Amino acid sequence: NAGVTQTPKFQVLKTGQSMTLQCAQDMNHEYMSWYRQDPGMGLRLIHYSVGAGITDQGEVPNGYNVSRSTTEDFPLRLLSAAPSQTSVYFCACEGAGAGELFFGEGSRLTVL
Amino acid sequence: DAKTTQPPSMDCAEGRAANLPCNHSTISGNEYVYWYRQIHSQGPQYIIHGLKNNETNEMASLIITEDRKSSTLILPHATLRDTAVYYCIVRVGSNSGYALNFGKGTSLLVTP
Numbered sequence: 226n227a228g229v230t231q232t233p234k235f236q237v238l239k240t241g242q243s244m245t246l247q248c249a250q251d252m253n254h255e256y257m258s259w260y261r262q263d264p265g266m267g268l269r270l271i272h273y274s275v276g277a278g279i280t281d282q283g284e285v286p287n288g289y290n291v292s293r294s295t296t297e298d299f300p301l302r303l304l305s306a307a308p309s310q311t312s313v314y315f316c317a318c319e320g321a322g323a324g325e326l327f328f329g330e331g332s333r334l335t336v337l
Numbered sequence: 338d339a340k341t342t343q344p345p346s347m348d349c350a351e352g353r354a355a356n357l358p359c360n361h362s363t364i365s366g367n368e369y370v371y372w373y374r375q376i377h378s379q380g381p382q383y384i385i386h387g388l389k390n391n392e393t394n395e396m397a398s399l400i401i402t403e404d405r406k407s408s409t410l411i412l413p414h415a416t417l418r419d420t421a422v423y424y425c426i427v428r429v430g431s432n433s434g435y436a437l438n439f440g441k442g443t444s445l446l447v448t449p
Contacts, residue, residue, distance in 0.1 A: 229380075260439075267424065267439030268381065315380050324369060324428075326437065328380030 227251055231316050231329035238306045238336045246301040246332050248316030254327075256319040257299040261285065261312040262331075268315060274299055306336045341425045343443045349419075351449050355412040359425030362406040368427045370401060371437070372410045376421040381439070384410065384423075415447045 232247045250257065258273035260283075270283030274293040288310060290302040299318075303310060313333050317326040342360040349355040361370065371386040385392055385399045387408075392399045398411040412419055424442040 265441075267441050268437070269439075270437070313378065317380075324371065324386055325383040326373075326381070328382070330380050331378065 229316055229318055229327050229329035231314075231332045233332060234330065235333050236335070238303075238334065240307060240336060242306050243302070243304050244306065245303075246314055246316075246334070248299045248301065248329060249297050250299075250316075250318040250327070251297065252318055252320065252327065253296060254318040254320045255296065257293065258283070258317050258319075258326075259289070259291065259299070259301045260315045260317065261310075262315065263312050271301065271314075303334075306334075308336045310334065311336045340438070341427060341440060343423075343425050343440065345441065346444045346446070348446050348448060349412075349415045351417060351447055352414055355415040355419065355445060355447070357410040357412075357423050357425075357443050357445065358407065359409070360407045361425070361427050364405050364427050365429070368429050370399065370405075370408050371426040371428060372397070372399065373424045373426065373437075373439070374419075374421040375424070375442070376418075381424065415445075417447050417449065419445065420447045421445060 229250045255276045259271040260268035262268045269285050271289050272291040274280045280291050313331045315331050316329045319326045369386050369388050372384040373381040375381045385397050387399045401408045422442040422444050424439045426437050
C-alpha cells in the first residue's frame with residue numbers, strides 16, 4: 226500500500242517548457258487535490274477533484290490544467306512554465322467522510 | 338472557512354508536553370478543527386480533528402473550548418522528531434470541495 230505517489234520528485238524546466246506532474250493513489254479515495262508551497266508559506270490549493278470526470282479550480286489555478294479520468298490518477302499539467310511556478314507541489318487524497326487528507330512526498334520544480 | 342491564528346513559533350523541552358494554541362473565533366457551527374504537521378518539507382501529516390468534544394489519539398490530544406473559539410493541540414511527551422510546523426485548520430466536513438487553508442502555522446522546536 227503506497228498511499229499517494231508523486232513523480233518526479235525533482236524537475237528543472239526552462240521558461241516556456243511544458244510538463245506533467247503525476248499523482249497516483251491506491252487508497253480508492255474520491256477526493257484528490259493539488260497544492261503548491263512557496264518558501265516560508267503555507268500550502269495553497271491549485272485544483273481539486275471530487276471524483277472521476279469532475280475537477281474544479283482552487284485558490285491559484287492560473288497556468289495549470291488538470292484532468293481526472295480515473296479514480297487513481299490526478300495529473301497536473303504546466304502548459305508553459307514560468308519562473309513564478311518554481312515551487313514544491315503536493316498532491317493529496319481524501320476518503321469519504323474521513324476528513325483526513327493523505328499527502329504525497331512532494332515534487333520540487335524549478336523553472337529557469 | 339473560518340480563519341485561524343497561531344503563534345509563529347514555540348519551543349519545548351524534550352519529554353515535556355507541547356501545548357500549541359489556535360484561535361478560531363469566527364468558526365461556524367458546522368466547521369471542524371483539524372491539525373496537521375509538516376516535518377522538514379515533507380508532505381503534511383494529519384494529526385487529529387474534532388468538532389465539539391475533546392479528542393485523543395495515539396499522536397496527540399485536542400482540547401476545544403466550550404465556545405469553540407479556540408483550541409489547543411497537546412503532544413504529551415514531545416520528542417526531537419516532533420520538531421515541525423503545525424497547522425491548525427477549520428473546515429466544513431469532508432469531501433465538500435473546500436480546501437484546507439493552511440496558513441503559516443506554528444514552528445515547534447523541540448530541544449534536548
